[in-house]
Amino acid sequence: MADILIVNAKTGVVIERDFTVEELEQRKIDKETVERIEEEYMLKQEEELKIRISAINHAKSLGFTDEMIKVMYPGLIVEDATEE
């Protein structure tokens, strides 16, 4: 089975072929870029979660209840925090 099906909407010509060497190289680069961006995104999410948990735990250490934290900081998901 060929790599790509190309339909020319203007002429109606349909071409089914394998990728050229240049296209294969570009697609390899593109895939690596996607994977790198996804990895960076996941790391950022994990880092944000750590900060969120730390913030919630600090608020609790100051005597704030879950309900108070929810009202003051709607972005903070209290359930994320670990019990101390």
Next chain:
Amino acid sequence: MAKAFPNTGAITGTNADRLALSGVFEGMQFFETDTNKMLVFDGSSWVEINNIGLKLITSSTFSAQSTVAIDNCFSSTYNSYYIIWYAYSSIANYASIRLRAGGTAQSTGSNYSYVSFRAISGNSSGVLEVSESQNEWRLTAVDDTQYYSPAVINLFGPYGPTYTMGLENTLIGKATTSEAQFRTLATTHQVANSYDGFEVFANTGNFTGTLAVYGFGV
């Protein structure tokens, strides 16, 4: 006995004949025999009525294809496009989209951004995903192979000298028929280039199905 109709159809002639017409009036209709265009005079200019509403530009059926590219489907004729993707996958994967110009996919520059929300019936919450500075739009996910994961893609301004924006709704086919899943996306491509096509591709495996591109005429 066949009913007889009077010969009161539109005036016919070539494009040159129409341009040379005098005494045109509002409501006058003209069929161009060399272009197959049907036009009506709105009082100030000729309007091509073939292009009013949704018009099929092209469609394709494919089998076990990792990339399906449509070239020359975007033009100055339409600003907005409606694309229907109806396919199933050989493996659990994603279908992604890139814009094309002159037969080449635009993947450099990391100019694709999208925000999506995915929800599953029976779950009280969904998944919000934000992805900026990507080199593709991730259209739909495939959880179970051999089950269709259709999508409707609205693209705005791919050919014009503006950013290309999109609004996509996808359904995620499941082996468990009682479970419904959807994913909806808002997408932008932050380069004011002119694109004449697009491609849908699998990050792994391949797709079997159909793809149709329509233009929104106004």
